Amino acid sequence: MYERRNDMRRxxxxxxxxxxxxxxxxxxxxxxxxxxxxxxxQAQGSIEDIGTPNGKGESSAYxxxxxxxxxxxxxxxxxxxxxxxxxxxxxxxxxLGTLGGTFSExxxxxxxxxxxxxxxxxxxxxxxxxxxxxxxxxxxLGTLGGAYSDxxxxxxxxxxxxxQSWLAGDxxxxxxRWENGVxxGLGTLGGDDSRxxxxxxxxxxxxxxxxxxxxxxxxxxRWENGVxxxLGTLGGTDSVAFATxxxxxxxxxEAAISGDxxxxxxRWENGAxxxLGTLGGTDSVAFAxxxxxxxxxxxxxxxxxxxxxxxxxxxxxxxxSVEDWLRAAGVAVAGDITYGAYATNSxxxxxxxGLTNDQAxxxxxxxxxxxxxxxxxxxxSLAGTASGGAMALxxxxxxxxxxxxxxxxxxxxxxxxxxxxxxxxxxxxxxSRSGDLGxxxxxxxRNFGLAQVQVSLGRTxxxxxxxxxxxxxxxxxxxxxxxxxxxSGKLWTTVGAYLHRSEADLKRAYLNAGTVDxxxxxxxxxxxxxxxxxxxxxxxxxxxxxxSPYVDLSYSRARLEAYTETGGGFPAHFDRRKEKATELxxxxxxxxxxxxxxxxxxxxxxxxxxxxxxxxxxxxMVGLFGFSLDGEKNRQNWLRAGIGLExxxxxxxxxxxxxxxxxxxxxxxxxxxGWQKTF
Numbered sequence: 001m002y003e004r005r006n007d008m009r010r011x012x013x014x015x016x017x018x019x020x021x022x023x024x025x026x027x028x029x030x031x032x033x034x035x036x037x038x039x040x041x042q043a044q045g046s047i048e049d050i051g052t053p054n055g056k057g058e059s060s061a062y063x064x065x066x067x068x069x070x071x072x073x074x075x076x077x078x079x080x081x082x083x084x085x086x087x088x089x090x091x092x093x094x095x096l097g098t099l100g101g102t103f104s105e106x107x108x109x110x111x112x113x114x115x116x117x118x119x120x121x122x123x124x125x126x127x128x129x130x131x132x133x134x135x136x137x138x139x140x141l142g143t144l145g146g147a148y149s150d151x152x153x154x155x156x157x158x159x160x161x162x163x164q165s166w167l168a169g170d171x172x173x174x175x176x177r178w179e180n181g182v183x184x185g186l187g188t189l190g191g192d193d194s195r196x197x198x199x200x201x202x203x204x205x206x207x208x209x210x211x212x213x214x215x216x217x218x219x220x221x222r223w224e225n226g227v228x229x230x231l232g233t234l235g236g237t238d239s240v241a242f243a244t245x246x247x248x249x250x251x252x253x254e255a256a257i258s259g260d261x262x263x264x265x266x267r268w269e270n271g272a273x274x275x276l277g278t279l280g281g282t283d284s285v286a287f288a289x290x291x292x293x294x295x296x297x298x299x300x301x302x303x304x305x306x307x308x309x310x311x312x313x314x315x316x317x318x319x320x321s322v323e324d325w326l327r328a329a330g331v332a333v334a335g336d337i338t339y340g341a342y343a344t345n346s347x348x349x350x351x352x353x354g355l356t357n358d359q360a361x362x363x364x365x366x367x368x369x370x371x372x373x374x375x376x377x378x379x380x381s382l383a384g385t386a387s388g389g390a391m392a393l394x395x396x397x398x399x400x401x402x403x404x405x406x407x408x409x410x411x412x413x414x415x416x417x418x419x420x421x422x423x424x425x426x427x428x429x430x431x432s433r434s435g436d437l438g439x440x441x442x443x444x445x446r447n448f449g450l451a452q453v454q455v456s457l458g459r460t461x462x463x464x465x466x467x468x469x470x471x472x473x474x475x476x477x478x479x480x481x482x483x484x485x486x487x488s489g490k491l492w493t494t495v496g497a498y499l500h501r502s503e504a505d506l507k508r509a510y511l512n513a514g515t516v517d518x519x520x521x522x523x524x525x526x527x528x529x530x531x532x533x534x535x536x537x538x539x540x541x542x543x544x545x546x547x548s549p550y551v552d553l554s555y556s557r558a559r560l561e562a563y564t565e566t567g568g569g570f571p572a573h574f575d576r577r578k579e580k581a582t583e584l585x586x587x588x589x590x591x592x593x594x595x596x597x598x599x600x601x602x603x604x605x606x607x608x609x610x611x612x613x614x615x616x617x618x619x620x621m622v623g624l625f626g627f628s629l630d631g632e633k634n635r636q637n638w639l640r641a642g643i644g645l646e647x648x649x650x651x652x653x654x655x656x657x658x659x660x661x662x663x664x665x666x667x668x669x670x671x672x673x674g675w676q677k678t679f
Contacts, residue, residue, distance in 0.1 A: 059086070059093075063109040063116075066156075070113025072106035085118050087133070096133050099140050101125040106133075108154040111201075115158025117151035130163050130178070141178050144185045146170045151178075153199045160203025162196040175208050175223070186223050189230045190214070194221065198243050205248025207241035220253050222268070231268050234275045236260040241268075243288045246346075250293025252286035265298050267313070277319050281305040284319070288343045295348025299340030310341035310353045310363075322351055322363050326372060326513055329365040331569065333372070334514025338363075350624065362570075363513075368623030371512035371569030378510060382572065383617060383629050384466045385508040385521075390614055391474045393581045394665060395437055395460045396500055396527050396556045398424050399478060401640070402659065402672045403441060404456075405603065406589055407494040408535050408548070409646070409655070410676060411484055414449040417679045422456075426670020428464065430635070430663050435464035437667060441478075452484040460502065468516050470509035474525055476502020482531070490537045500527040504560065512569040519568035529556035545592040552585040564622070572627075574619040581665070582610040587640070598647035601657065605640040609665065612636065638664035644672075652677035 059075035074083040075093065085096040085106035098104045101121020108117045116133040122140075130141040130151035143149040146166025153162045161178040165185070175186040175196035188194045191211025199206050206223040212230065220231040220241035233239045236256025244251050251268040257275070265276040265286035278284045281301025289296050296313040302321075309321040320328070323336045338361060341353035350364040355374060363372040402424040412418045425438035441458025457479055464472045482496030502525045509518045531554040540547040558579045565571035587605030594600055614631030621627065644657030653676050660669040 062105075062107045062118075065109055065113030066111040067113075070109055072109045072116050072118075074105040082121075085116070085120065085131075085133070087113075087116055089113065096120075097138050099123075099129055099131060099138060101128070103128075104131070104138075107150075107152050110154055110158030111156040112158075115154060117154045117161050117163075119150040119163075130161065130165065130176075130183075132158075132161055132178070134158065142183050144168075144174055144176060144183060146173070148173075149176070149183075152195075152197055155199050155203030156201040157203075160199060162199045162206050162208075164195045164208075175206065175210065175221075177203075177206055177223070179203070187228050188212075189219055189221055189228060191218075194228075196223075197241065200244050200248030201246045202248075205244055207244050207248075207251050207253075209240040220251065220255065220266075220268070222248070222251050224248065232273050234258070234264055234266060234273060236263075239266065239273075242286065245289050245293030246291040250289055252289045252293075252296050252298075254285040254298075265296065265300065265311075265313070265319075267293070267296050269293065276313050279303070279309055279311060279319060279321055281308070284311065286313075287341065290344050290348035291346040295344055297341035297344045297348075297351050297353070299353075302336075307356070308339055309336060310338035310351065310361075312341065312344075312348070312351055314348070322353070322372065323513070325351075326363060326365065326370065329370050331365075331371050331513050332515045337514065338372075362624060364624070366623060369569040369571055371517065373510055373512060373570050378570065378621070379627075379629065380467065381470065381508045381510040382619075382627055383632070384470065385472060385506050385574075390558075390579055390665065391435075391437075391462045391464060391472060391504075393527065393556050393558050393579050394428060394667065395439065395462050395474065395476075395502075396478075396498070396529055396558070397581070397583070397666055398426065398437060398670060399439060399458070399460070399480065399498065399500075400496075400529065400531055400554055400556075401552075401585070402426075402667075402670055403439060403458075403674065404480070404482070404496075405642075405659075405672070406601075407482065407484055407496075407533065408492055408537055410443075410445060410454065411452060411492075412445070412447050412678050414447050417444070417446045418454070418676055419444050419679070420674055420676040422458075422672070422674035424670050424672045426659070426667040428462070428666075429668045430661070430666070433464060435462065435472075437462035437670075439478075441480075443480075447484075450485070454482055454484075456480040460500065466507075466509065468509035468511070468518075469507075470518065471505070471507045473505040474502050475505075476500050476525065476527075478527075487534075490539060492535045492537055494531070494533040494535070496531045498527075498529050500529075501525075502527070506565075508565065508568075508572070510568075510570065517568045517570070519565035519571040521563040521565040521574070523561045523563035523574070525558060525560050527556060527558040529554060531555075543592075545590050548589045548591075550585075550587055550589070552583075552587075554581075554583050554585075556581045562619075570624075571622045572619055573622060574617070577615050577617060579615050580611060584608050584610070591646070596647070598645055601642075601644050601646050601655065603640065603642035603657075603659070607638050607640060607664070607666075609634055609636045614665075635664040638662045638666065640666075642672075649675060 062073045071088040082102040085104035099120040100123035104120035106118040119128045127147040130149040144165040145168030149165035151163040166173045172192040175194040189210040190213025194210035196208040209218045217237045220239040234255040235258030239255030241253040254263045262282045265284040279300040280303030284300035286298035300311045313319045349366045360375040403422045423440040428435045439460040441456045443456035445454025461475045478500040480498035533552040535550045538546045560577040562576040564573040585607045590602045592600045613633045618628040639662040642659040646655040657672045
């Protein structure tokens with residue numbers, strides 16, 4: 001921490017004490033906490049990787065706006081030595097700059113996201129100063145006479161900033177409150193130093209810790225109307241306040257108990273500090289409170305001090321581990337896996353924090369659902385369930401390039417009519433996918449001389465298996481029309497269009513408190529597409545085989561309608577999602593006559609998809625936060641090969657072909673069959 005902050009004056013930055021108590025909470029857990037915003041507002045945050053300036057390096061989030069649309073913190077690109085404050089919104093990370101130096105860090109943001117506070121290096125990195133950033137301008141808030149200051153909190157409207165600053169001579173630092181361009185020192189409780197950590201929503205109440213007179217000790221304080229009040233201890237020497245309720249009437253933190261052999265979480269109200277106890281072990285600490293202060297969350301040691309657990313405290317139930325809170329609400333909890341709780345929403349019904357494996361968790365009890373999930377599990381399940389539109393496109397690709405991959409094979413003479421039955425069945429196992437798909441159709445066509453016009457009506461089905469026995473199924477009906485048009489000599493063009501209407505059956509599975517749970521949805525999926533193709537029929541004769549080169553351009557678009565899941569502890573609402581695929585194919589068909597009127601047929605093709613990645617998936621975890629997940633990168637280039645037989649059967653002509661692809665957003669392999677009768 002000392003090196004990153006470039007602080008050559010002091011081995012430990014004022015915020016270091018707070019951060020050490022938080023024990024280096026992982027960035028993912030900070031993001032979970034940020035999803036709730038301030039205790040005063042039930043924010044709608046989001047699960048989204050905010051990245052770094054060049055896509056490499058590291059970033060950490062320290063604050064979020066009330067609606068979750070703005071995130072602030074620090075980031076640096078790989079190769080850079082200096083950290084820079086950022087403001088992230090709508091997928092764009094903005095460098096907030098510095099105060100003339102090379103480094104900066106943002107630690108808080110106003111409710112509407114317009115005001116950002118933190119600290120930044122001055123010219124030559126000789127010092128750092130608290131800053132307030134708004135409308136693209138970073139303002140130096142000054143100091144209380146010394147060289148250094150740091151802002152740690154901001155009021156809901158951004159008008160009040162709190163933190164700590166060195167005094168003249170840089171021998172002591174005091175908590176400050178900044179408003180209307182004036183930084184006011186809040187004094188101390190008689191000792192030399194003080195620090196402010198948090199401020200109430202209206203900016204009237206400031207809490208933190210201060211050295212007291214006469215002894216080497218620090219006490220939690222609450223400042224209001226110019227008076228810094230000592231909140232006392234739980235019988236020991238020290239205490240510290242980390243957070244406050246929305247109106248500042250309730251303060252939470254930790255304090256030493258009698259004998260100074262342990263620290264306990266406390267809740268202070270109306271002049272009295274209450275010991276919240278532990279979970280059977282020695283220590284506990286409170287990190288946050290609900291808007292009215294009736295719910296407190298934090299971390300506490302269990303019996304024997306063998307581990308620590310996230311806790312939730314209320315007057316009625318006392319201190320409970322988050323797991324026991326869920327069990328009391330009827331949730332089946334497989335085991336105790338939490339480590340600490342770091343934030344709660346306005347009414348205390350949602351708790352976020354960290355698991356023993358350093359993953360972030362969200363736990364809740366309420367009408368929208370109850371349970372506990374990790375952010376990593378939620379993100380994976382959300383991304384997997386968003387595959388309905390992509391599956392519809394994959395099925396459409398099989399329609400055009402499976403059952404209709406050789407349009408000239410259905411060509412008949414002028415004035416003739418043809419009827420056919422066709423189908424495809426295959427596996428879709430490229431990459432991490434695991435599923436199958438198929439289609440069956442009946443078609444009718446007539447050659448009018450200038451063109452052969454034909455229409456097909458068919459059914460499709462597709463299924464993808466997902467983690468924890470989840471699934472994504474899409475079944476539908478399509479109508480395809482196309483025309484085979486002679487151009488010149490052996491050149492033929494095919495133009496066509498199709499409409500595919502289907503319904504998805506989506507089961508999103510996830511671990512809820514260690515037990516498999518699932519939420520389900522059945523959205524509609526509509527797909528349409530266009531195709532233009534040029535065939536050079538029998539262009540070459542090689543070793544008794546006829547080779548027919550072709551070029552094929554297709555465009556397909558799928559729309560997965562918005563839907564809200566039902567069932568499970570964590571249902572989600574998914575916004576409407578659109579997928580598209582523009583594909584260019586170059587290839588050749590080959591046919592070699594065998595005995596008894598049977599031909600050996602084959603295809604070799606190279607394909608390119610122009611879209612680099614799929615569509616974003618966005619929505620809302622019901623009652624919690626929004627999400628916006630980037631689309632998966634597409635495998636843009638692949639090869640297809642096919643081999644089969646074609647010959648007379650039952651008064652018509654039949655074909656059977658096995659196809660395979662090298663990779664891509666396309667089936668791995670499939671069997672295409674058909675029978676055609678000409679009248």
